[in-house]
Amino acid sequence: MRLYNRTLSTVAALMTGTTLIAAPAAAFAAPGEAGHKHDTAAIGEPAKATAKTRTIQITMGDNYYEPNAVQVKAGETVRFLITNKGEFLHEFNIGTAAMHAAHQKEMATMMEHGMLTPTGINKGMAGMDHSRMPGMEGVSMKHDDPNSALIEPGKIKDLTWKFTKNTTLEFACNIPGHYESGMVGKVDVQR
Amino acid sequence: MHTAPRGLSRRNALKLAGAAGLAGIVTAYPGRRTFAASGPPLELPVERTRITIDGETSNAIAIGGSIPAPTLRWREGEEVIVHVTNRLDEPTSIHWHGLLIQGVMDGAPGFNGYQPIMPGQTYTYCFKLRQAGTYWYHSHSASQEQEGMYGAIVIEPADRDPVRADRDYVVLLSDHTPEAPEAVLRKLKVSEGYYNNGKRTLVDFFRDAGRDGLGSAMRDRLDWGKMRMDATDLADVTGYRFLVNGKGSRDNWTALYKPGERIRLRIINGSAMTIFDVRIPGLSMTVVAADGQNVVPVKVDEFRFGVGETYDVIVMPTEDKPFTFFAEPIDRTGFARATIATRQGMEGEIPERRPRAVLTMADMGMTHGMDHDPMAGMDHDPMAGMDHGSMQGMDHSSMPGMNHGSMPGMNQNSMQGMDHSSMAGMDHGNMPGMEHGSTASQNQAVGWADAGTPPDAKALSYADLKSFRAREPRAPTHEIEIQLTGMMSRYIWTLNGEKFDEGAPIRVAYGDRIRIKFVNTTMMAHPMHLHGMFVELENGQTDRMPKKHVVLVPPGQVTSVQLTADEPGEWPFHCHLLYHMASGMMTRFIVEPRTASL
Amino acid sequence: MRTTMTSPGRAALTAVAMVLVLSTGAARAADEPRLDHQSERFHEEPPILGTLLVDRLEHRWRDGQNSVDWDIQGWIGGDTNKLWFNSEGSKVVDGKLERAELQLLYSRMVSEFWDVQVGVRHDLRPEPQTTYGVLGFQGLAPYFFDVTAQLFVSEDGDLSARIEAESDLFITQKLVLQPFAEMNASAHRVSALHVGQGINDVELGLRLRYEVTKEFAPYVGVNWERKLGETANIARDHGEDPNDLAFVAGVRFWF
Incomplete structure (x- = not known):
């Protein structure tokens, strides 16, 4: 599975609290352009919190990040400590603009199907066989989406990431409409 | 509970205006002007002028020297003072549409003790801004609004704006006719169908008879005839030019951007009579505010736009190319057009025009009996195309946000009159299978609600609007x-x-x-x-x-x-x-x- | 000949005329918003509007003498109360005025589609000139028929009635077919006017107009009139044909 297909899994796993079904991966077309591969290596890689070289605190509001720009060094491992002080469910997701665009479509589908609500994750939908719902075919229940954290109102989460390359990335909330409203920040990865 | 009015009383306000000695000596503001957030009182003279649209000049009335009137950019919490001087030879007024305001400042003659501003007089408005968002202002006297007396109000929030945009544009839609408003009203009164050039004809009858059968076409005509109603009565007045910020479609008002930027469009329907269908082919619009009030962002491809409403939307063009902002009146007698471009002078493609809807008996409320008990009167038969089988085992009760987006075959026409409001949380606006007109022929739209939206496009529905801030309202008594x-x-x-x-x-x-x-x-x-x-x-x-x-x-x-x-x-x-x-x-x-x- | 001052019909007409004058005066007041103070008015007063429709102004070609015929209506007033004017008539080409009728009515809206009308009618021709009191209704019947139905009492107390209906069928947005029908009846025989008792005549017309603008439309058509019963006999006695078929061409226009 490519990285972004997994965010759905994150949600599903959050809802069920457990891994239920293996991914029928073949059924799921890549979001965005078919055949387009996101190279995980281009944005870095997940890391253990213990490997961090520093911690950056991010506050989420409706619908923004504070701060909305961070500078890191290539090779640096950063632990982001993210607090959702808003009333809405938000995401902290590290990627490129194109990756976010693709991911937003998935998030929109989840919102449409009621798996996500504006304020939280719909735990009542646990146990449904989403794979049989039109538009949700092949959505995995597997939880292995390391570059994203979904954070409910009032909650705090952390995400540790090792930035490998000298590039510019975005951290973004892909809950429908939030990215467009400006809930996106810049990660300047410098040498 | 009735507290004494705060701020200036009208009498005091008038005194103030007199003391300022400025009545009658007001600054003319050529062209569009944005006023600063704070500072000296605003001077807004109202005067006759001429407006040139796509090269044709006709009579108009301007507030503050321009059409539309200057965009008033204010900040929540500010107190503003506006001197309005009437330089017409008839009474006038200015109403602040959407503002929470003390009655006498609201500007509707005959209400709350507010009196029309007589020729030569200056009225001083003074009020504190108790809200943020996109609003507008216009005359509330006779039909002066139709003649150009409208402008935008943008109030920045005192707190952080939940929307961050790189560019911020007012897109004020209006309709302009060279005819005097009194003449329009007279024609409507004397010959109601005067402006309808889309009446159903014998030619239409034979077309319908060919398609639906002679009996059906005849029955339909008789049904309408019996009620003495016209199935093509979508708009009362035609002959309008549709304007964006006072510009005709050939004048092509242009909003500039750099690829990747977030553009906030504050879209205002300042028309006299025109309900629009609005879209920007190639760009999704994320609706972030409705009528000035923030909403949970919702991404749409188009929306139907009632007169007086406002929607704030975000668009994010990533390519370096022109996009056409396109607003068609529901009777399809023309269009308003503007361009979102990276350079002045660029022009986007004019999209294909949508079909004009023919009204149905449902639009006449013939199904009114159906909308009382929640869902009780709903006709489930037309939902036969819904595949319940694939949804077995689903607990519907736990799906408050359920959206029927994937239920094909639902027929909107036979569901008219259903009381959607009693179906909490169900988002009918999103039913692609219900896309209006998909069952009808391509060139015909059936029923008022049929905007000719393509199956893969999402049109905003009122059900999509969710207040940005949750409230716990009291139950109505x-x-x-x-x-x-x-x-x-x-x-x-x-x-x-x-x-x-x-x-x-x-x-x-x-x-x-x-x-x-x-x-x-x-x-x-x-x-x-x-x-x-x-x-x-x-x-x-x-x-x-x-x-x-x-x-x-x-x-x-x-x-x-x-x-x-x-x-x-x-x-x-x-x-x-x-x-x-x-x-x-x-x-x-x-x-x-x-x-x-x- | 009839006397003018002593007729009971005349007295009734005077009363009708007075009602007419008084009610149109009141009409104005009734259409205004009921607010105490001039300054508290929302808008200027509701507009007093007026219109004049020349529904038919046409040349009729027939076997006998060709004629020019007209049918005009107009009104001035508000939504509820109007002063209404009707006129129709016929003049032989290069000849005499055969029929000329004027009506002045007070018209009051009584329902969405109907006005009740009361007033006077005066016929300049045929002679002797006759004045009538009029009570009628005018409006839009189901299936879009414009209907006028009127009851007349002449100054001599003779009772008669007329009903007419017309409709617009749009062939295209500009090409309109207008069927028309009229029937006259009388409760009395009025020899001086060549009118018998019972149904006097029926008239049917079909006109096809082209609306150059909504206000101006030339047309062609056919008009057929047939006198019936006693009236037909009277016509024959006077050497007239009770049948009248004419081809017509004219203009319809309004302001």
Whole structure:
């Protein structure tokens, strides 16, 4: 599975609290352009919190990040400590603009199907066989989406990431409409 | 409970204007001008002028020297002073549409003690801004609004704006006719169908008979004939040019951007009579505010736009190319067009025009009996195409946000009259299978709601609007039913069958929580506007009913709103279609102070 | 000949005329918003509007003498109360005025589609000139028929009635077919006017107009009139043909 297909899994796993079904991966077309591969290596890689070289605190509001720009060094491992002080469910997701665009479509589908609500994750939908719902075919229940954290109102989460390359990335909330409203920040990865 | 009015009384305000010695000596503002957030009082002269649209010049009235009037950029919490000087030879007024305001400052002559500004006089408005968002201002006298007296108001929030955009544009839609408004009204009264150049003809009859059978076509014509109604009656007035920020489609108003930027468009329908379908082919619009009030962002491809409403949308073009902002009136008699471009002079493609809808019996409210018990009267037969089998085992009760987006084969036409508001959380606006017109032939749209939206496009529905901030509203203690009524053939428009000031006003007590139920008995949509207070639209939300100052009530439908009567005064409550209001579709909404012991 | 001052019909007409004058005066007041203070008015007063429709102004070609015929209506007033004017007539080409009728009515809206009308009718021709009191209704019947039905009492107390209906069928947005029908009846025989008792005549017309503008439309058509019963006999006695078929061409216009 490519990285972004997994965010759905994150949600599903959050809802069920457990891994239920293996991914029928073949059924799921890549979001965005078919055949387009996101190279995980281009944005870095997940890391253990213990490997961090520093911690950056991010506050989420409706619908923004504070701060909305961070500078890191290539090779640096950063632990982001993210607090959702808003009333809405938000995401902290590290990627490129194109990756976010693709991911937003998935998030929109989840919102449409009621798996996500504006304020939280719909735990009542646990146990449904989403794979049989039109538009949700092949959505995995597997939880292995390391570059994203979904954070409910009032909650705090952390995400540790090792930035490998000298590039510019975005951290973004892909809950429908939030990215467009400006809930996106810049990660300047410098040498 | 009735507190003394704060700020300046009108008398004081007038004194102030006199003391300033500026009455009659006001600055002319050539061209469009944005005023600073704070500082000296604004001077807004009202005067006759000429407007040139796509090369044709006609008579108009300007506020502050331009059409549209200058965009007023203010900040929440500010107190503003505006001197309006009447340089016409007739009375005038300016109403601040959507602003929470003391009655005498609201600017509707005959209400709250406000009197029209007589020729040569200056009136001083003074009010504190108690809200943020996109609003507008216009004349509330005669039909002057039609002649160019409208402009935008943008109020920056005191707190952080939940929307961050790189560019911020006002997109003010309007309709302009070279005809004098009085002449338009006279023609409507004398010959109601005067402006309808889309009547059903014998040619249409044979086409329909060929398609649906002679019997069916005949029955349909007889049904309409029996009611003395016209199935093509979508708009009363034609001959309009449709403007974006005062520019015709050839003038091509242009908003500039750099690829990747977030552009906030503050879209205002400042038309006299025109309900638009708005889209920007190639760009999704994320609606972030409705009627100035923030909403949970919702991404759409198009929306239907009632007169007086505003929507703030975000667009994010990533390519370096021109995009066409396209607004078609629902009777499809033309279009407003602007361009979102990276350079001046660029022009986007003009998209294919959408078909004009033919009204159905459902638009006449022939299904009214169906909309009382939640879902009880719903006809499930037309949902036969829904595949329940693939949804087995689903617990519907735990799906408050359920969206029928994937239910193909649902037939919108046979579901008209259903009370959608009683189906909490169900988002009908998203049903691609219900896309209007998909069953009809490509060139015909059936029913008022059919905007000709393609199957893969998402049109905003009122059900999509969720207030950005959740509230726990009190349950309404009583309900007021308002019948939207009219005599089309005479061009008399009424509320509860009575013309303005012939019927009894609506009276509520200060602090009351009420439900207003609009029952549209006519075959036209009516954008109902209440001054002084927001109404909360019952659109299936519970704690996130969106606040609106205009609610577009579709033909033959019932729409309910709630409100807390927390602004004492005597407020205009009317249809915002200018000639409907002018011909009687208005009443007084009186919020009476409680007679408490003092 | 009849006397003018002593006829009971004349007295009734005077009363009708007075009602007419008084009610149109009141009409104005009734259309205004009921507010106490001039300054508290929302808008300017509701407009007093007026219109004049020349529904038919046409040349008729027939076997006998060709004629020019007209049918005009107009009104001035508000939504509820109007002063209404009707006229129709016929003049032989290069000849005499055969029929000329004028009506002045007070018209009051009584329902969405109907006005009740009361007033006077005066026929300049045929002679002797006759004045009538009129009570009728005018409006839009189901299936879009414009209908006028009127009851007349002449100054001599003779009772008669007329009903007419017409409709517009749109062939295209500009090409309109207008069927028309009229029937006259009388409770009395009025020899001086060549009118018998019972149904006097029926008239059917079909006109096809082209609306150059909504206000101006030339047309062609056919008009057939047939006198019936006693009236037909009277016509024959005077050497007239009770049948009258004419081809017509004319203009319809309004302001």
